[in-house]
Amino acid sequence: MNQMQATSSRRGGREARKALRAAPGGPDHRPVRGGMENPRHFRPLSETDMARIHEAALDVLETVGIGDCLPSTVDYLTRLGCIYRDGRITFPRALVEDYIPRINRDFLLAGRDPRHDMHMQGSRFYCGTAGATVNMVNPRTGAYRGTTLNDLYDCSRLVDTLDNIHFFQRTVVPREIEDFFEMDFNTCYASLAGTQKHVGTSWGGVRQLEASLEVMHLLAGGEKQWRERPFVSMSCCFTVSPLKWAADSCLCLETGAKAGMPIMLVSLGQAGATGPAALAGNVVMILAELLAGMIYVDAVAPGNPVILGFWPFVSDLRTGAMCCGSGEQALLTSACGQMSRYYGLISGIPSGIADSKMPDAQSGYEKAINHVVTANSGANLMYEAGGMVASLMGFSLESLAMDNDSVGAALRTVRGIDVNEDTVSVDVIREVCMGGPGHFLAHGQTMSLMERDYVYPKLGDRMSPSEWAEKGNRTALDRAIDYVDSTLGAHYPEYVPRAIDEQIRAKYPVRLPRERMRPNADWPRNRG
């Protein structure tokens, strides 16, 4: 009997538990964390299915290829042996097969604080936001209003406080900024101002990308330091599905790759609209685009980190509307996660976009169905993991705060069940049943597992009905609103040092007011 057990039998289980929870525990003892190896419990595709999808994608690349080509794209790819004919670039089968093993699959997505580093390797798994949505939802009334730069900064600060959201990809568009240069530049800046977790964003033009790179170099202490620890990755919609290149994004891809920026190639195939209605066919089309993009990036900057952004979506075929919260969506993203492990390549896959307009029961189940299977499929980065509602048309800070718990439970399923001689517990059962207390409440095993094996929600409520009634019948949404209000009124970390901020503001039109970046008791009342 160790010290803790001895204490427990003297003081009773409840007090012992309190003592244990107060004791220091390293991050390795947490039941879930970013970067866990993913044992891939959910596998809708068989090995034969995956091989068939692989072959079909090669067929598509060889016989259909990708149209709307920039001269530079043609140049990079024909030099490798691709064929340019009738306005389309096609990829000989052998070329694609030769390339796959050469792609970088072991790289760092740095946090500005190394605590938040993401080591992309094998089946390691991390969760973050994403978006580019244009509306914020009022959690009480359901009213939608246009998003602003302030909203983006608030999202970033909120993510900074949420344990199960490991990186911050730009969530909302600052709609008040009309100039594209200023919009992209400020999107990156406001994201970096709110969190030291890894940031993802996108650029619509090379000029603003270059300005943002200058900011990154300043924050890193130089270009060399930035290249060693890239703390921003580019989300790049390099195609317009089905199978056309997107010119402006391709130019950004080239610039970013040369600058050493990790690039998430995003292929958005919406089943029944921009992709085949057959789920397998939608995976094939997206995979074909991503294999092409991956070769393109490697042609521009060999070995540059590349993330295969499988972003399949689903149409409600009655109306053509997107329905990202569906079971079909969950199958698509899981199949994509499996395909990334089929190749051993690093993937970034969205999961958790509700179709519901509000953070309600529908949004809860839509998100969770997707989270738990996508997380268990072998995806490396799960984007859109918090806050997104209305089929990508709305963002809810309160949902983000609640989704952190839902993602935590999904991560617990990824962690799985330890089965070994100790955990099967034959001796424990014998002790308890034969001459023991007849229950496991205060057993040493129970004490030792409570912090190591069990996840406790941040906002999720587990009170009894009577206790809950005494404390005011508060719904999940009530608690989330409180959390958002208290956090955003107080959490103003100084992640852009004053001196660097002044340097940046002297040269570029930073639109986030300096006075917005310190504690602001008025925050909740500023809500739209």
Next chain:
Amino acid sequence: MNQMQATSSRRGGREARKALRAAPGGPDHRPVRGGMENPRHFRPLSETDMARIHEAALDVLETVGIGDCLPSTVDYLTRLGCIYRDGRITFPRALVEDYIPRINRDFLLAGRDPRHDMHMQGSRFYCGTAGATVNMVNPRTGAYRGTTLNDLYDCSRLVDTLDNIHFFQRTVVPREIEDFFEMDFNTCYASLAGTQKHVGTSWGGVRQLEASLEVMHLLAGGEKQWRERPFVSMSCCFTVSPLKWAADSCLCLETGAKAGMPIMLVSLGQAGATGPAALAGNVVMILAELLAGMIYVDAVAPGNPVILGFWPFVSDLRTGAMCCGSGEQALLTSACGQMSRYYGLISGIPSGIADSKMPDAQSGYEKAINHVVTANSGANLMYEAGGMVASLMGFSLESLAMDNDSVGAALRTVRGIDVNEDTVSVDVIREVCMGGPGHFLAHGQTMSLMERDYVYPKLGDRMSPSEWAEKGNRTALDRAIDYVDSTLGAHYPEYVPRAIDEQIRAKYPVRLPRERMRPNADWPRNRG
């Protein structure tokens, strides 16, 4: 090009879709249905893990066994070769191993209407309710009030209308009935009055079980007909975990088995309380109890249908409270689903009990995380699939209505992805991209898959934010309240024919008033 496709290109996709949806389609064309073979996409346990759990359960049965034995239990089991010593029955390893292959794993759980028959065999999968909870939740205020027989009848009628809830197990306890005989008898009667789907319930004493059997024989047209098509199964908590027999339930088990009633053996091990905190150990303990119970039933009535009711629960180890909506719970039930397939035995496993007190975002995600993995684990019957909140302490009709959609999406993931030469869609992609319209909206493949491959929610909303605002910003809960009110005000099927009802009322104290069993426009206003 078939007629539908030709029509489609003339009239445009949207109209063609309407026409297609109006066309008759047999149940085999539905994208999901009860009784689908479950390919078991979610597998947290490896083969080695399962073998280890099996061995540990045999160890427990051989060296710990089960205490608090009735004389009849001792008699049935020692006759087979079990050992009774020091108040416990232990099971020699070889006896258990010999028995497993002899257990019936191919039987019918009948509906009173054969449309609702459940063919228990292999990995066929069905979803239903369960409960025995004691509070109904007011969906607007969150107020809890005691449950009544009327509530039970309403639950049964509501389930009767929900496509993805395939059977009705008793949900709530009629608390106004104090006499145990009357309580059990009326529970069974009110359940049968509201639906023709298969019914499950439990009895606390042999006398009331025998009275209910008489009702079943009357409804079936005789005992022989009842035994051929048993439309009621017994849920039997035959143990008090850890590893003690529950005397009254064992007597009902014996009577039910002799009467040909399918028996779900329920073992409720709550990790960290009545079961080990180690998840693997909790599975071991439950499995040991179920293997013992299964042998017991077979000893009483060889070949009688038996369902292994793995009902693991989780404690919040900080407080000892149950937390059934957790990721730990999802892992436990999935592991149990896998174990039932390891043996090829029929299982009944709970999933979808929220800890949240209300049908809110928390309840949504808690239910869905559990549904989607449990459904994909190889369980045969998923109990508690709708309505349950507050960690088994509350029932919400509105949640039940919404859970039907959440279960539908989970069923879609069970159905999986068809991968074949057609669905990989290389030709479709080629047609669309090379000389085609550049999108898949009106393609023949899209048309043909819209009813076969896509699930459409009953209450789930997929409108755009602007359309949703125009239609009044209604949350999932608003829609669910409407559905419950309109359904329960109108759906009064006559499932107990008048003549039989009179016969039953003449002999037994039926507490559901006859006038409660016809359309009642006042229904919503009767709510507590």
